[in-house]
Amino acid sequence: MRSPCPHVTDGPVLVSACLAGVPCRFDATARPEPGLLAHVIAGHLIPICPEMLGGLPCPRAAAEIDRGDGHTVLDGGARVVDGDGRDVTALFVDCAHCCLEIARRYGVRAAILKEGSPSCGYHRLHQGGRIIPGCGVTTALLRRNGIQVVPEIIGLAGVKAA
Numbered sequence: 001m002r003s004p005c006p007h008v009t010d011g012p013v014l015v016s017a018c019l020a021g022v023p024c025r026f027d028a029t030a031r032p033e034p035g036l037l038a039h040v041i042a043g044h045l046i047p048i049c050p051e052m053l054g055g056l057p058c059p060r061a062a063a064e065i066d067r068g069d070g071h072t073v074l075d076g077g078a079r080v081v082d083g084d085g086r087d088v089t090a091l092f093v094d095c096a097h098c099c100l101e102i103a104r105r106y107g108v109r110a111a112i113l114k115e116g117s118p119s120c121g122y123h124r125l126h127q128g129g130r131i132i133p134g135c136g137v138t139t140a141l142l143r144r145n146g147i148q149v150v151p152e153i154i155g156l157a158g159v160k161a162a
């Protein structure tokens with residue numbers, strides 16, 4: 001039987017699958033976060049990888065938002081471009097909508113996402129060899145739809161009670 005979690009009483013919480021140990025990053029590696037793994041195993045967190053849900057392969061070319069951040073992409077003012085120079089904007093927006101659909105279907109209220117990713121980034125991104133402030137495309141779409149996003153460094157302790 002699953003153990004109760006004091007942080008997850010008002011609806012499921014998503015977590016970036018790579019933080020849960022799934023090797024789904026562009027280079028087919030994971031970034032397991034020890035403080036979250038026990039909660040994944042206990043069923044308190046639902047692992048989800050936007051880019052793989054949206055149909056991107058693994059491994060895949062690393063991608064970056066070319067200006068602004070995920071909000072700029074959703075507003076049509078920026079593109080997501082991969083390391084091979086391909087415009088993958090539409091794919092990344094589809095990825096974000098897949099996550100939102102799952103979140104709505106299962107009554108998800110929050111997501112703990114991987115910092116720095118063009119999909120899951122919380123408040124920083126890689127852009128042209130620099131680190132710039134801004135969030136990923138999935139993070140932006142979830143926030144626009146009332147779903148709290150928390151970076152992995154804060155984890156479950158940052159998920160607000162509903």
Ligand code: SF4
Binds near residue numbers: 018052114
């Ligand atoms: S950061 Fe997000 S999109 Fe990238 S591998 Fe992890 S879960 Fe998938």
